[in-house]
Amino acid sequence: MVARMHRSPCPRKGRTGRPRSVETDRAILDATRAALVDVGWGKLTMSEVAVRAGVAKTTLYRRWANKNELVVDAVAVLFDELELPDRGGLQADIEGVVLQFGALLARPETKTALMAVVAESTTDDALRERIRSAIVDRQKRLVLLGRERAQQRGELPPDTPGPEGALAASQAVGLIFDVIAGAIVHRTLVSAEPVDAAWAHQFSTLLLTGLGGLG
Amino acid sequence: MVARMHRSPCPRKGRTGRPRSVETDRAILDATRAALVDVGWGKLTMSEVAVRAGVAKTTLYRRWANKNELVVDAVAVLFDELELPDRGGLQADIEGVVLQFGALLARPETKTALMAVVAESTTDDALRERIRSAIVDRQKRLVLLGRERAQQRGELPPDTPGPEGALAASQAVGLIFDVIAGAIVHRTLVSAEPVDAAWAHQFSTLLLTGLGGLG
DNA sequence: CGAGTTACGCTACGACCCGTAGCGAAAGAG
DNA sequence: CTCTTTCGCTACGGGTCGTAGCGTAACTCG
Incomplete structure (x- = not known):
């Protein structure tokens, strides 16, 4: 079992023959x-x-060795367009990124491919790692950035110093990431309803004020 | 194009021949x-x-006409075991249902099948409807029930009377459902980390107090 | 320029799965 | 007992898979 030769992103430097197009x-x-x-x-x-x-x-x-890996790469580039423009406040920042991610997931090629490769990744560790590096990490940095901004504005408490504070911060980022990305994915794919401005506002309100704030 | 004869749940009553086993x-x-x-x-x-x-x-x-419909039925019965025991408080109720749903999604057959059929449903309306009636509605009633209990306890404000109040309540239930189910699915399948008691507590705290309560 | 190396298109291949048809036999309803 | 439907079995054409082999094209290096 020799290691595979292919894999698009790494044509292996120092080659001598005809390069890939x-x-x-x-x-x-x-x-x-x-x-x-x-x-x-x-x-x-x-x-x-x-x-x-x-x-x-x-x-x-x-x-590409198979359909899964090809589709991951085909969809991954779509996530490069995600950004977090500074809208001046935490709630506005959240609504902005929610709408962006919602628009991305509304595209049929994203919608139909993302869950399929995630499903396959449950029985394929290599594929899961590929998804993590190519897709998930691109979103997670938005949560980190938004949290830092909110802390500088005083909208969120600063991290507790020391290693236990760093651990808590890391857990918080992971939780927030799962909640935001999960809710958008679920609404788009399972509930099959749009992620529009009204929903983004209601959702960000829930995140900021808790269940009691929904009225 | 004659309507299909098969479909497991409805063997068509009033038959006369050998019944299906x-x-x-x-x-x-x-x-x-x-x-x-x-x-x-x-x-x-x-x-x-x-x-x-x-x-x-x-x-x-x-x-069954194809793999999708067979798998939906095979997985749907697993969702029958979901319940909402009354633990005396909203946060405890939420943690309970989160842990239940997390345990269900941790099972490999659920994990690998659910996202696959959801992915297929993006290009198959009949399949989406089948998923909704067989799986999604079984979860949504838990949100409705938990919300009613919390309102009776005074933990959540009661619904505004009138049709606009009913609309707002319906939207709130939909939002809460997407947030809870989405977060659990995302943590289990994408982040590939366990839904344990500590996470359930952190998550329910976020839901009740908002982002500021995370510390 | 020539030699070496790699990418590419093309064809062919065995293996597998799909979904259906046709048959005879089994099992219940009336 | 008769009628009806299910069930197991076999066989089939059509499609995809992933690979191998070959000749050619394209680029690098000496």
Whole structure:
């Protein structure tokens, strides 16, 4: 069992032969997203992606070992556009990032692919790690940034100094991340209702004031 | 295009011939869950389920049109065990249901199947409706019940009378449901960390007091 | 420029799964 | 007993999988 040679992001530096075409890379990932929109995850096939991208099926397998990894990479780039503009207050910042993430999840290619690869990752540790580094970490930094800003504004208490304070802060960030991302995903995919401004406001109010504040 | 004949839950009353074996039904659903644990969603095949259940493949297709619908039914029964014991206070009630739902999602057959069928439901409206009636509604009633109890205890403000109050209450229940279920799902499947008593307590504290209460 | 190395397209392949059809036998309803 | 439906079995065409082999294209290095 030799380690795999392929894997798109790392064409292995110091090569000497013909380099891989980045244009081909892009064409494949674009075709993957387009196919996801049209046929969904279950009926997506490597053959169809190859045809849509105008590429030989063997070229696909030289870069990605299977459908899961290909789709993770195809969807991961969509998460690069997430940002946290400073809107001047914690609640406004939360609503902003909620709306951004909601809009991202509303796109059919994201919606249909994200849960599918997450489901596969429950029986594939390598895939889970790939998802974590390619997707999850890109979101988590937004929580960290928003929390720091709120602490500087005095809207949230500062971290307790020392190692136990750092642990508590880390746990808090993990909790907040799961709550925000989880709620948006659940509303979009399970409840199948939109993440609009009204919902974002209601949700951020719940986060800031607790259940009693909902009226 | 004649309407399908199969579909397990409705063998169509008033029949005259040989009835379907409920024992066969149970064997198939059991085999489906067992196979999910072993091979996961992606590599689960109808053929393997048939072999495990000791049943002909054609018998499977007489009852379920495809893998998605079979798995939904196989997993749905697991949600019947969810309850909301009265622990005397809102926070304790929340922690109880969070731990129950967390334990349910920790089971590998639930974990690997739930997200997969949700992903498929994004391109299959019939499947989404099946999931809603078979799984989602079973959880939502817990939120309704817990909210009523808390209002009777005076822990939450009562509903505003009139139609606009009912609308607000309905929205609040939907929001709370998405937040609780979403957070648990996200922590279990994406963050891949356990839903234990400590987390349940931290989470319920966040829900009751807001972000500032986390310390 | 030439030699070496790698990527690419193409074809073909065995293996597997899909979903259906057709048959005879089994099991209940009336 | 008769009618009806289920069930197991076999067989089938169609599709996808992932790989191998080959000739060619593209780039690097000496």
